[in-house]
Amino acid sequence: MSQSKGRFGVHGGQYIPETLMNAVIELEKAYEHYKNDPEFNRELKDLLNNYAGRPSLLYYAEKMTKDLGGAKIYLKREDLNHTGSHKINNVLGQALLAKKMGKTRLIAETGAGQHGVATATAAALMGMECVVFMGKEDTERQALNVYRMRLLGAEVIPVTSGTATLKDAVSEAMREWTSRIDDTHYCLGSVMGPHPFPTIVRDFQAVISKESREQILEAEGRLPDAVIACVGGGSNAIGSFYNFIPDESVRLIGCEAAGRGIDTFETAATVNTGRIGIFHGMKSYFCQDEYGQIAPVYSISAGLDYPGVGPEHAHLHDIGRAEYVPITDDEAVNAFEYLSRTEGIIPAIESAHAVAYAMKLAPTMDKDKIIIITVSGRGDKDCAAIARYRGEDIHE
Amino acid sequence: MSNIRDAFRNGKAFIPFITCGDPDLETTAKAVRAAAENGADLIELGIPFSDPTAEGPVIQGANIRALAGGITTDKIFDFVAELRRDVKIPLVFMTYANVVFSYDSERFMARCCETGVGGIILPDLPFEEKEEFSAVAKQYGVDLISLIAPTSENRIAMIAKEAEGFIYIVSSLGVTGTRTEITTNIGDIVKVIRENTDVPCAVGFGISKPEQAQKMAALSDGAIVGSAIIKLLEKYGKDAPPYIGEYVKSMKDAVMSAE
Known part of the structure; x- marks a missing residue:
């Protein structure tokens, strides 16, 4: 057998x-x-701890919170790790x-x-x-x-x-x-x-939520209402979610790269537009055609530009424990600029997808609610590409 | 049980691989007939996949050309049905798990049964995952061909015991493609296979020359060749079939001369 x-x-x-x-x-x-x-x-x-610089900060984004006028926003600063990401x-x-x-x-x-x-x-x-x-x-x-x-x-x-x-x-x-x-x-x-x-x-990335769970309990004396992270394959997201999975009051929200929109072919939003399939060693959701040929996906973010998603995310989606929302290039670029100006933190364009969803969600929530956004990486690497997106050609 | 065993009744078997739709199905049909007429004992028909992770550059190229030409699984089944009017030798499909899964595995096996395709080779379906398709394959009499690799070692007996149709021995590490030398001790692998099953076994990956085919056939029940044939299609396009016929004849002669 x-x-x-x-x-x-x-x-x-x-x-x-x-x-x-x-x-x-x-x-x-x-x-x-x-x-x-x-x-x-x-x-x-x-x-x-001594090489990568853990634990990473859980930072209260006060200006962003006030500006959006809703839930209290914390940033899990994986961008501060050595090498600049989770x-x-x-x-x-x-x-x-x-x-x-x-x-x-x-x-x-x-x-x-x-x-x-x-x-x-x-x-x-x-x-x-x-x-x-x-x-x-x-x-x-x-x-x-x-x-x-x-x-x-x-x-x-x-x-x-x-x-x-x-x-x-x-x-x-x-x-x-x-x-x-x-x-x-x-x-x-x-x-x-x-x-x-x-x-x-997942086990190695779970350090993110192990820390953030302790840090938020220390800072606020209670669990967050939502945890938001970007999802390509899904490593920073699963790390951000993992220790909150048993806490049913905590919404877990993964932000997929919608590229030019989930109603176009230029998208990489796997859970939102894909079907179940078998590829790269796993059964999960994939962007593919009716014959199972893997689709050429697109996102401004090279890190989210992948036609599949990790199997544990596919399962969390199936059982309704986590939600997966699409964020377009435009929304991500706006969030990239917004976080830079508002908090003085330049996020990776991947992480900006999570910031973008928080910008939509926070204003709809009461001021006593709490959101944690994982800033999975820093955005220095993206500056030239974002400048190009805005029609400016800079030389590094 | 399929008719695959018939392929091993005429001495050592020669098994060519041809990607369907490279460059078009008309050429594939001619290539298959040329191979069959010149001594091929069984033909592996490739259903192209967008991301063939077990293939080297040559067969990747064939997959890309075929898909760019608009080939689909449905068109391939219709094509095989047509081919079956005169091509009687055993046929198997070689493709990837997602092609079967997304077509609906029961529908896929039913169409294999209808068109007389006796087996399928899925390089991304190891022993541990074969239950994905084994029940429906059995129901429609389609053999799931097992692969054994140079790294299989302690797994050979387990795989051989449940093997159906024939066993595909992967000669070398890495992906498909021609090699100047095969260093794996094929004889040792075959010995363990023989201790565990009477299902025939053939060697593939890296074989292109008659001497190599003869050597591998001497150690097993046959030789499988893919990339060397695809190279003929790459070079001659629609004019490739006669060259394929000639090549298959030289390879069949070589395996027949194997002791």
């Missing part, structure tokens, strides 16, 4: 080539061992795990470049070789991050197959892993792919 592992309701599983099966089984065994190993956890905590939380965990497994080489996919930069950083710190696959189109719109990865000693391989964006970078990293398994760990950047990745990445 065969037995499928890593299910979230009907979603998840391990839809991968036989060549990789022993690799993911080995990874699962190692993770099951080390996640309960006090020494591993002590080392990881030390890295998170991606470092997962990467430090996986790199440490890979090292314990005797691997000497990390490969990764990246969209906006944040996960690639985080992986290159961890590889540099731990003395490992690093190869990052990045869609050619993304290497152009995120040129600064390509330079950062190379500066950190990583090799960046521009991917030209398919749509030359994040999904193709994932495909190429998977292909590379099937050709070199012995010394190589695939450091997957989101809560997607075959089991055990969605669980491992």
Whole structure:
């Protein structure tokens, strides 16, 4: 009898080539061992606190709160982490795990470049070789991050197959892993792919809500009414939601990239426009045509420009525990500028999708309500692209 | 049970792979007939997928060309029905799980049964996930072909015990594509397979030359070739079928000479 592992309701599983099966089984065994190993956890905590700068702040955005005139807004400042995003939380965990497994080489996919930069950083710190696959189109719109990865000693391989964006970078990293398994760990950047990745990445990102739950109880003496995060594959969102899932009074809201709108083909809003399918190792929702061909998706944000979503999000959607709302490019760019001017915080264009929804939601809520927005990353990398969106050509 | 076993009754089998609709279905039909007339024992028909993660650049290219030409799963079933009027050798589909799943797996298997397609190869459906399709496949007499890889090791026996149709031995790590050398110890893998099943096994991935096919067929029950045939289609386009016929003949001769 065969037995499928890593299910979230009907979603998840391990839809991968036989060549990789022993690799993911080995990874699962190692993770099951080390996640309960006090020494591993002590080392990881030390890295998170003394290298990545955790815990991240939970900041009361007073000006934004007053300006919107509704619910009290807190920002979970993942943008303040070393390397500038939440991606470092997962990467430090996986790199440490890979090292314990005797691997000497990390490969990764990246969209906006944040996960690639985080992986290159961890590889540099731990003395490992690093190869990052990045869609050619993304290497152009995120040129600064390509330079950062190379500066950190990583090799960046521009991917030209398919749509030359994040999904193709994932495909190429998977292909590379099937050709070199012995010394190589695939450091997957989101809560997607075959089991055990969605669980491992979620556990490493759950530090976000572990902290924010404690921080909000400390600051306000009660739980928030809503937690809002952007969703591409969904790693910062699941990390932001996870420790609040049992707290039924807390609304969990994931913001998908609608691109030019969910009524157009130029969108990446998977839960809102996709159907159930099987791709990249998992069963989940995907943007696809009637024959199951994966759709070329679009968003201004290279990090959310992915045709699928992690299986645990698909399940949270199915059971109604989390809501997934679409945010257009226009709304995200407005929020990018709004947070910069109002709070002096330049968010990543990905995170700006979460800010944009909060701008709509907060005014509809009473002043005694509380919203936490996860600012998953900082926006320096996006300045040139946003300037272009506004018709201004700047040279970095 | 399907007719796949018939493919292994004429000595060592030669199994070519052809992507449907590359560059168009008319050419695919001619290529299939040329292969069948020149000794192919079983043909793997590829249903293109937008993101074929187990394929190297050559077969990725065939998928892109076929999809750009407007190929769909429905058109492929109609095409196979037409082909079946004179092509009698066993046929199997090779595609990805989402193509079957999104078509509705029961409807997919029913149409395989109608058109005489005896099996399907899904490189992204490992042993642990085969229940996704196994019940409906069985109901319609379609074999789910198992793959065994150089990294399978302790899994070979488990996979072989439940194998149907034939076993596809992946010769090398990595994705599809031609290779100058195959370093995996195929003999050791076949030994474990034979201890656990009498289902025939054929070797694929990386084979392009007659000497390689002969060597792999000597170790197993046959050789599978994909990228080398797709390269002929890439090079000659609509004029490829006679070249494919000639190539298949040379490969069938090579596997037949294998001890």
